Amino acid sequence: MALRPLHDNWTLTAVSGPIPQEVAQAAVAATVPGCVHTDLHAVGLIAAPFDDDNESAQQWIGSTLWRYETEFDWHDDGSDRHDLVADGLDTVAAIEVNGRVVAETQNQHRGYRFDLGAHLRDGTNTLAITFRAPVDEAEARSAEHGPRPHVNHHPYNALRKAAFNFGWDWGIDVATSGIWRPIGLDSWTGVRIAAVRPLVDLARRDDGVDGVLDAHIDLDWSEVSTGEPVRVTVSVGGTSISEQVAQGAAGVVVSIRVPDVQPWWPAGHGEQPLYSVEVALDRAGEAVDHWSSRVGFRTVAVDTTPDAEGTPFVLRVNDKVIQVRGANWIPDHAFVTEIDVDRYRRRVRDAVEANMNLLRVWGGGIYESDDFYDACDEAGILVWQDFLFACAAYAEEAWLADEVEAEATQAIVRLSPHPSLVIWNGNNENIWGHEDWGWKEPLDGRTWGLGYYLSLLPSLVAELDPTRFYSPASPYSFAEGIHPNDESHGTMHIWDVWNTLDYSEYRRHRPRFASEFGFQGPPAWTTLVDAVHDEPLDPYGHQMLVHQKAADGNLKLERGMAGHLPEPRSIEEWHWATQLNQAAAVRFGIEHFRSLSPRNTGAIVWQLNDSWPVVSWAAVDFAERRKPLWFALRDVYEPRLATFQPRESGLALIVLNDTDEPWRGEVALQRTTFDGRVLAESVQTLSIAARGEATIGLDPEFTDHADAAGEIVVARLDGFATAVHNPVELVAQRLDPDALDVEVRPAADEPGVTLVQVTARAYVRDITLLVDRYAPDATVDQGLVTLLAGETAVFRVAGGGDADPATLQDPAVLQHGNALHRGRAAAV
Structure with a gap:
């Protein structure tokens, strides 16, 4: 067969x-x-x-x-x-x-x-x-x-x-x-394997852990099949069990206990061992049909038990709390048949290398190819899978409901082998939309989808795959009578910041779990100009606006920069400034959300990827170029993070240790001028538990600035990226736009790699090589690097072919925040 x-x-x-x-x-x-x-x-x-x-x-x-x-x-x-x-x-x-x-x-x-x-x-x-x-x-x-x-x-x-x-x-x-x-x-003849759901569990012993596999096997019989029974054999982890099945039986459940399995863990918490599962169907000793897949043995739970602050959303894998650092996923190409296994794996690698541990497959897209979930299984990237309902009211009558039930059933069954899949979610924003978006009057009592989210879908998950958590919606409060997007309950979407508010307003929100938020920026320059050909190129050119789909998107970009960055004077400055501001806004938000731990248990930024060349919220553009935002995400999603945050008592240093190892060491605080002169300093010893956090309040000597436009506060901790506090915004800082010494040389032992060494004579913010402007195929290993006076960084640029390495020093390529002050009157 x-x-x-x-x-x-x-x-x-x-x-x-x-x-x-x-x-x-x-x-x-x-x-x-x-x-x-x-x-x-x-x-x-x-x-x-x-x-x-x-x-x-x-x-x-x-x-x-x-x-x-x-x-x-x-x-x-x-x-x-x-x-x-x-x-x-x-x-x-x-x-x-x-x-x-x-x-x-x-x-x-x-x-x-x-x-x-x-x-x-x-x-x-x-x-x-x-x-x-x-x-x-x-x-x-x-x-x-x-x-x-x-x-x-x-x-x-x-x-x-x-x-x-x-x-x-x-x-x-x-x-x-x-x-x-x-x-x-x-x-085919007689009988075939119609579907297999290999559901897993863990059985702990005093001296180890066994894997439990319940293989739910559905059979399909032809009308003229004989009356002979068939034998179903399930094999996994070196263990096999066979069951005899009578002719015409709809299916069978074969349970296996696999001794001493290695549990599957999310990235950053352990390894991702995968076990092959084989299901063989034979009759009278003759092979009839065969099915195979892979599983990872693990358990999943989400705790939404009310607490003193509201309703948490705490994801546990193998009984261990997972602080979610994630991104929302949209289809990676507008023409989904163009996405092959290699492209899927490159996007998952983008997530892994940005220190993410979860991707949320958004409900306006598709149930992705198994290639996507396979890549996540292997990398330890958790998957939150929406059922496919987004930002709309849906009829619940039979003409649509029958199809919804059929598609949901198939999706649950098909995706059941993948250990990465941990959450099924009923819809994107529909319960929130019904509450706040003016739907009730035009619906006039007609169905709008609630029955799917609160009845049909959870019943299907409970029947077909009770090993995974079901959430009715995102956002959702998991509490009767509570607004669906209440920050103290369940999951929250934060879009007032992008749409109407300054990004500093992220600090006004204290979400238990932020499952959507984000800020726009353009794609890489080459990605943009390969698709947009306005003459001259302008943010409000006709073709540019075709590639900006958000309502008043460019106006929101302008408003979002105001008070943070100097107003751009050219299309090149607009491009760099809006990319930089996107990264700054999202970094600001995530540092705040993470600093709320353990109240906050996760952040899922909108969005990882693009479906075509467009100005968007993506961190990786359609041409697979990593935007500055991607480098910001990599930094802010580091398991160990130190960040300055305001608290009721004043400015504080929040130190997060999302690793299995406790940390103990010295925290060196300094207030300095941009040229490195130390104005105040202290050293203290700090201990942080594994998966823990600590807070250090700052004394007035670090927060009372004689010259806020020319000073910073710095915290250094071994094993953490240096934390920097800017008392005023970049637009108001007295930054030297030409404070870098640059050396470009070929890498001695890496053919095709060029090294760009930069040394700061004074404080320089967010140094980034826009390497696509050097060569379309070029890549670089780091971005948004901030240097203090006297510090050096080396960028590794791969690719470029015959491009002139000297171009890497061109201001259009070698960018930084200070450069936005070039040619302007100094801040006072």
Whole structure:
């Protein structure tokens, strides 16, 4: 029994809609899996969708019916069943075999299996799939069933299709159609393994720990199968158990206790051992079917028991509290079929190297490929998985609810082997939206999704995978009668800062768990200008605004810099200043949130990645270039962090030790001038428990500044990054814009690596090499490096080919906060 892929020799044609003449006449060679946009671009029928304002010019694609067609040879091999297996069809489709419609689908988020036996003929067969226009279909269903509130301009909530695909405040509107996951023919006889849920637990002994595996195995039987029983054998960790199953039985649960397993841990808490699980099905000694995957043995719990301060949100893995340092994840490409296993692994590596331990898969995207979860399993990156509901009201009647139940069931089952997956979440912002976004009047008593979040989804998780925690929503307070976005209860989203407030207002919030917050900045210069070609380049140029999807986004960028940085005088300064301000804002927020430990147990920044080249909240842009924000996240997510924070008694140094080793050492405090002259100093000994924190109040000699524009306070601790307190904002500091001595040289023992050594003659803030302006393929090992007078840093720049290394000293490449004062009157 083997699935025969049907991925070859497909053609694509436009059936009806506002079709350009040159497309109407074309039969395009189609890639499967793939989508219409990428196929049309591959043959030159449309321009690159992400460039210029091609988004608006290509809106007709989402209002067009598309037909995929192929031929394949088939000969009856005597099997009982011949099933068409379609893992992903996007979205409302009619499937034809040899000219006859045999099935219809209406959900991108689930797979389908149809028996084609009665429709196949010996020899050549034709398979065709016609996709209805997704934009028109969403609008028609919304009108038919009654429009319900949603953000953005298309009624994506009327269709079970990825919401982001219709455009978002960071996403391009490219409503796709296509066969987006594998498709094939499965010929089988008698019985097959329909699904396996390998649910795990730990059984602790005095001298070790055993792994417990309950393999829930669902079986599918053909009508003409014999009455003989079958044997199911489950093997894991060197242990095997077999069970006999009667003919026609729906399934069986096989339980195994695996002695002396090594538990799976999140990054920073231990190793990530993975155990192969094999399920074999045989009848009368003959192999019939086989299934394999990997598991990690671990336990998961989230504590929301009310306490004196409200309702916590404390994630525990293997009974150990995990302080979450994470990011929200969106689909890594607007055309999701373009994301391969290597791209997934590079993004997960971005998370690992930024000291993250969790990614939240946001509800407006997709249930990602197993390649994503595999990479997280191996790296120890926890996954919080939203069910796919975002920023909208959803009908609960059967026309939509039946599909919701089917897709959720498949997702829970498919993802159940992955130890990285620890939280299922009902929706993104929908309960909050119903409370605060003016939904109640237009809904007028109609259903809006609450039944999914409080009944259907938790019941499915409880039935199919009770080993994982379920949260009804994000944000959510886990307390009856409490606002869903209350900072003292459960999870919180903080968007007033980006939308209306200065980023210093992050300190006004004291969230128990911050599951969304963030600040915008542009992508790398090269990423930007490869897609935006306004002449001259300007923040408010037409194409620039096409690549800025947030409402009044550039105005918010300007407001967000005011009072922090000098006003930019050129597009180059705008680019650097907005990138720097994005990093500063998020760093400010996370340092504050982490300083609230143990009240606060996690921060999940919006967002790790981008789906196209755009001004956005991402830390890694679409071209996979790490923005300054990424370096800020790496620093602020260090397990050991020292940060200056205001407290009721005055300025304090908060020291966090999120490691398994206690820390004891000296804390050296200094108040200095920018040129290094010491104005006050002290040394004291401090002890911090493992996974603990400590607070040191500062005496007036460190906080009473004679010259706030020219002084800083510094804390040095062995094993921690130096903490610096700036009494006033960069815009008001008397910073020397030319205080660096620079030396560029090739690395002696690393071919292709160039070293850039910088030495500060005075205090220099946030030194960053924008290496894409040196060479598009160049990378650098660090950024946002702050140096005190006399200190030196060495940057390792890889790549660059034949580019002139001297360019690395160019002010357009070698940037820092001080440089924003260049050519301006000194602060007084």
